[in-house]
Amino acid sequence: MKPAVLTGEHFITGDVACAEGALAAGCRFFGAYPITPATEIAEHMASRLPGVGGIFIQMEDEIAAMASILGASCAGAKSMTATSGPGFSLMMENLGLGICTETPCVVVNVQRAGPSTGLPTLGAQGDMMQARWGSHGHYEIIALAPASPQEIFHQTIMAFNLSETYRLPVLIMADEVIGHLSERVIIPEASAIKTVSRPRAKGRKDRFKPFQPGPDGVAPMAIAGEGYGIHVTGLTHDEKGYPVMTAEAQAAMVGRITEKITRNLDKIIQLEEYRLDDAEVVIVSYGASARSSLAAVDEAREQGIKAGLLRLVTVWPFPEARIRELAKRAKGFVTVELNLGQVHLEVERCAGGAAPAVLVGHAGGAVITPERIIETIRSAF
Amino acid sequence: MKCWRVPLDAEEIQVSRGVVHIVEDRCKGCGYCIEYCPRDVLEFSRKFNSKGYHPPTAKKPEACVNCHYCEIICPDFAIFSVEAPVDAPQGA
Amino acid sequence: MDKVKDRMEHPLDDLLRTDRIPHIWCSGCGIGTAFSSCLVALKGSGVDLDKTVMVSGIGCSGRGAGYIRLDSYHTTHGRAIPFATGMKLANPELNVILFSGDGDLFAIGGNHFIHAARRNVDLAVVCVNNLNYGMTGGQAAATTPLMSKTTTTPLGSIEPPFNLPLLAYAAGATYIARWTVLHTRDLTKSIEEAVLHRGFAFIEVLAPCPTGYGRRNKQKPADTLKLYQERSIIRNSAHPAEVTLDFEQGVTLGKFVDYERPTYTDAYDKIYRPQNLLDGDKAI
Numbered sequence: 001m002k003p004a005v006l007t008g009e010h011f012i013t014g015d016v017a018c019a020e021g022a023l024a025a026g027c028r029f030f031g032a033y034p035i036t037p038a039t040e041i042a043e044h045m046a047s048r049l050p051g052v053g054g055i056f057i058q059m060e061d062e063i064a065a066m067a068s069i070l071g072a073s074c075a076g077a078k079s080m081t082a083t084s085g086p087g088f089s090l091m092m093e094n095l096g097l098g099i100c101t102e103t104p105c106v107v108v109n110v111q112r113a114g115p116s117t118g119l120p121t122l123g124a125q126g127d128m129m130q131a132r133w134g135s136h137g138h139y140e141i142i143a144l145a146p147a148s149p150q151e152i153f154h155q156t157i158m159a160f161n162l163s164e165t166y167r168l169p170v171l172i173m174a175d176e177v178i179g180h181l182s183e184r185v186i187i188p189e190a191s192a193i194k195t196v197s198r199p200r201a202k203g204r205k206d207r208f209k210p211f212q213p214g215p216d217g218v219a220p221m222a223i224a225g226e227g228y229g230i231h232v233t234g235l236t237h238d239e240k241g242y243p244v245m246t247a248e249a250q251a252a253m254v255g256r257i258t259e260k261i262t263r264n265l266d267k268i269i270q271l272e273e274y275r276l277d278d279a280e281v282v283i284v285s286y287g288a289s290a291r292s293s294l295a296a297v298d299e300a301r302e303q304g305i306k307a308g309l310l311r312l313v314t315v316w317p318f319p320e321a322r323i324r325e326l327a328k329r330a331k332g333f334v335t336v337e338l339n340l341g342q343v344h345l346e347v348e349r350c351a352g353g354a355a356p357a358v359l360v361g362h363a364g365g366a367v368i369t370p371e372r373i374i375e376t377i378r379s380a381f
Numbered sequence: 382m383k384c385w386r387v388p389l390d391a392e393e394i395q396v397s398r399g400v401v402h403i404v405e406d407r408c409k410g411c412g413y414c415i416e417y418c419p420r421d422v423l424e425f426s427r428k429f430n431s432k433g434y435h436p437p438t439a440k441k442p443e444a445c446v447n448c449h450y451c452e453i454i455c456p457d458f459a460i461f462s463v464e465a466p467v468d469a470p471q472g473a
Numbered sequence: 474m475d476k477v478k479d480r481m482e483h484p485l486d487d488l489l490r491t492d493r494i495p496h497i498w499c500s501g502c503g504i505g506t507a508f509s510s511c512l513v514a515l516k517g518s519g520v521d522l523d524k525t526v527m528v529s530g531i532g533c534s535g536r537g538a539g540y541i542r543l544d545s546y547h548t549t550h551g552r553a554i555p556f557a558t559g560m561k562l563a564n565p566e567l568n569v570i571l572f573s574g575d576g577d578l579f580a581i582g583g584n585h586f587i588h589a590a591r592r593n594v595d596l597a598v599v600c601v602n603n604l605n606y607g608m609t610g611g612q613a614a615a616t617t618p619l620m621s622k623t624t625t626t627p628l629g630s631i632e633p634p635f636n637l638p639l640l641a642y643a644a645g646a647t648y649i650a651r652w653t654v655l656h657t658r659d660l661t662k663s664i665e666e667a668v669l670h671r672g673f674a675f676i677e678v679l680a681p682c683p684t685g686y687g688r689r690n691k692q693k694p695a696d697t698l699k700l701y702q703e704r705s706i707i708r709n710s711a712h713p714a715e716v717t718l719d720f721e722q723g724v725t726l727g728k729f730v731d732y733e734r735p736t737y738t739d740a741y742d743k744i745y746r747p748q749n750l751l752d753g754d755k756a757i
Contacts, residue, residue, distance in 0.1 A: 071559030409500035456505025
C-alpha cells in the first residue's frame with residue numbers, strides 16, 4: 001500500500017502533484033466532480049485516498065462537492081475539492097458558507113479559458129477576481145498561484161496549513177498549463193513536511209464558545225461528535241454561534257473574520273523576487289505567466305533593460321505594501337497574466353500613480369511569450 | 382367516557398391522574414392543546430402572556446389523566462403534564 | 474415521563490437551547506410539533522446524543538438546527554444533504570439527522586436528495602412539508618397542491634406537486650414514511666425508527682403553515698389539523714405509487730418502505746478498503 005507521503009523523484013503532471021501534496025498535507029476527504037482540466041486530481045485521489053484511510057466521493061455536482069468537504073471538515077477531516085471555471089462558479093455560495101462558519105478546507109481551481117464553457121483544454125487566469133470576490137458579501141480570502149508541478153505539490157501543503165491555521169477555505173488558483181504539464185517533482189521525506197492542524201476546542205464543554213477568538217483572532221474549533229454541542233450557522237452569529245440579526249453583530253463577525261487575515265499579512269503573504277533589487281521595470285506575474293516573465297527578465301537584462309520579477313505566490317491577500325514600496329523607485333510596472341486585466345487593476349491601484357502600470361494580457365488559450373513582454377516594456381517605458 | 386357497560390376491571394384499574402404545567406411566556410395562543418385535549422381540561426385564559434397571547438389554563442384540572450397529548454402536540458414547548466401526587470382529588 | 478412531582482421544567486428543555494426559546498415559528502405553525510417529535514424520538518432511540526448531529530438547510534424548518542442543544546449545522550439553501558453526506562462519511566460514528574422543509578429539500582435541494590437516496594447514505598431526513606415556502610412569506614413550492622393560492626401563484630398553482638414518498642422510493646430511499654403533526658405518536662415512533670435505520674431514511678411530515686399557506690387557502694390553524702384528522706387514511710406498507718396527498722380524496726399516511734441494503738459506507742469499506750487498491754495503471 002502506498003504511503004501518504006510518496007517520498008522520491010517523480011515525473012508527473014501538476015494535477016497529480018497537487019493530489020500528492022494534499023495527501024502529504026493530511027487530506028483525508030475529497031469531494032469530487034469531474035471537469036477538464038482538473039479531473040486528473042479527482043482520478044488520482046480516487047485511487048490513492050482509500051489506501052491512506054481517506055474517503056473519496058464523486059458528488060452529483062460542484063455545489064454538492066463543496067458542501068460535502070465543508071461537512072467533512074466539520075466532522076474533523078482535512079478536506080479538498082478541485083474544479084475549473086464552471087464548477088468554481090457553482091461553488092461560490094458554499095465557499096461563502098465556509099468563510100462565514102470558518103471551516104478549513106482547500107479548493108483547487110485549475111483555470112481554463114472562459115467565460116462559460118470557453119476552451120476547456122486550454123489555460124487561462126480569468127477567475128482571479130472571482131477568487132477574490134466571487135461569493136457574496138465582504139470577506140478576505142487566501143489564494144495561491146502555483147507556477148510548476150513541483151510548486152503545486154508544496155503549495156497544496158501550504159494551502160492546507162493556511163486553512164487550518166486561519167480556519168477558512170484556501171484557494172489554489174492553478175491553470176491548465178500547470179495542471180497538464182509534466183515535470184520533475186521531488187517529494188521529500190515525510191519528516192521534512194511540516195503540517196498544521198486547526199486549533200481544537202478544549203476545556204469545559206458547557207462553557208465553550210465556538211467562535212470566541214484566540215490571540216490571533218482564530219477560534220479553537222470543536223468537531224462534531226465531541227460533545228461540545230455547538231451550533232454553526234451561515235447566518236450572522238455571535239461568539240456562541242447563535243444567530244444575531246443586528247448591524248453590531250454583523251460588524252463584529254465580519255470584522256473578526258477579515259481581521260484574522262489582515263492582521264496576519266506578514267505571515268500569510270508569500271512572494272518570490274527575481275533580480276528585483278536594482279530593477280527599474282517591475283514585472284508582476286503569477287502561475288504559468290510567471291514562467292514567461294522569468295525568461296523576459298533575463299532577456300530584457302541582456303538588452304540593457306533593468307527588469308525584475310515580483311512573483312505572487314499568494315495572489316490574495318494582495319501584497320499592497322510591497323507594490324507601494326516598489327512604486328517609489330520603479331519606472332513602471334508590467335503585469336503579465338492570462339486575462340485582460342484583473343490582478344493588473346490591483347497593481348495599478350497600489351502603484352497609486354507613483355509609477356505607470358501596464359498590462360501584458362491575453363484572453364486565454366495561449367501562453368504569453370517573453371518577446372511580447374519585452375516589446376511592451378520597450379514601448380511603455 | 383361512555384361505555385356499553387361498566388368495564389369488568391373498573392375497580393382494579395387506577396385511572397392515572399395528571400397535573401398540567403404551562404410555561405406561559407412560550408405560548409403563542411394556537412389553541413391546539415385546548416382543541417385536542419381528550420379530557421377537555423383546558424381553555425384560553427383571560428390573562429395575556431408577555432407577548433400578548435392568551436395561554437391555556439386548566440378549567441377542569443382534576444380531569445387530566447396525564448396522557449401528555451397537550452405536551453406533544455404543542456409547537457412551542459409551552460405545556461406539559463406530570464403524574465399527579467397520590468392524594469390528588471379524584472376527577473370524573 | 475418521569476415522576477418528579479412539581480417539576481417546572483418542560484421535559485424537552487434539556488435538549489432545547491432554552492436561551493433561544495420562544496422560537497421563530499409562527500403561532501399554529503406545525504414545525505414546532507415536528508421538531509418536538511424529533512427531540513422525543515432522539516431521546517427514545519437511545520443513541521449517544523454527543524454523537525448525534527442535526528443538519529438543516531434554509532427556510533422556516535431550517536431554523537430547527539438552531540434550537541437543538543446538540544452539534545447542529547445550519548447550512549445553505551438546499552445543500553443540507555450533501556453537507557451531511559460529507560459529515561457522515563468523514564465520521565460514520567455520527568448519527569446525522571436532517572431537519573428541513575419541503576422547499577429546501579425538494580425544490581432547490583432535489584438533486585442532492587435523489588443522489589443521497591440512490592447512494593443509501595446513512596442519514597435520517599425529516600422533511601416538514603407545509604406545502605409552500607414559509608420563510609419568504611408563502612410562495613409556491615414543488616409540493617404546493619394544484620390550484621392552491623400562494624404569493625407567486627395568485628390565481629392558483631398550475632404545477633402538479635411531487636409525490637414525495639414516491640420520489641424517495643424511486644431514488645432508492647430504504648425507509649419511507651409520511652405522517653402529520655397531528656399523528657404525533659406515530660410520527661415520533663417513525664422518527665425513532667429512521668434514526669436507528671441503517672441507510673437513507675425519509676419521513677414526510679405534513680404541518681400547518683397558517684401564515685403563509687393557510688391565510689391564502691382558507692385554512693385556520695385548527696382547520697388544517699381537522700383536515701389531517703378527517704382526510705387521512707393510514708395504510709402502512711402501501712406502495713408509494715398509490716400514496717396520495719389530496720385533501721378531497723384522501724391523504725395516505727403510514728410507513729410505506731422499510732428494508733435494508735448496503736449503505737454507502739458499507740460498500741466503500743467493503744470494496745475500497747484495505748486490500749489491493751486501484752493504483753495499478755495509475756502507478757506513479
